[in-house]
Amino acid sequence: MIHPASGFRGTRAGVTEGTGSSFESVDHGKALPRIHISYWCAKGHETRPVFIKLPEDQIPPVWDCRRCGAPASRDGQAAAAADAMDDGYKTHLEYVKERRSGQDAEDVLAGALEKLRARGVLPDELLRDT
Incomplete structure (x- = not known):
């Protein structure tokens, strides 16, 4: 139960007027x-x-558009140039190409084809020379 003489009753964060607190300073x-x-x-x-109000060098040069x-x-102008260079979206394939080389892709494909042939899903003569 809250005591009726509680100092927190009827106040909220940031309220400074009329609090009568002892920690008030000049500002x-x-x-x-x-x-x-x-x-x-x-x-x-x-x-x-x-x-x-900050010095000019502390204000961020770029901000995210709210819309x-x-x-x-x-x-x-800088935003238009940055937007033209990078649209910010990459497909799954682009992320995979960043992590793997062309030879890695060939090895993965060959391994997957062998597994399919072993299970009998692909005939042996189909795609043998890849």
Whole structure:
């Protein structure tokens, strides 16, 4: 049971006004300055996240578009160039080709064909010279 004189009753995280706490400092309760930064993706969508006012070199140059998920940049040109280079999607075959060489693929295929022939699924003369 909560005691009626509990200090947590009727408060929530971030509330600073009227708490009367003893840990208040000079800046306690004042909002930090914030800025809106515009980012554009290759499709022309604008995303405007809010940042605490930081030095220019600490603001990220690329941000994900909120509408399509593509990379967005502050000028829109870099995002278009990045989107043209990589569409971000790879097929299963592309991932397999990254892990295995052409010779590995031939060995796997030959082994699979031998197993099928041993089970009697493939006739011996079919695809023998591969």
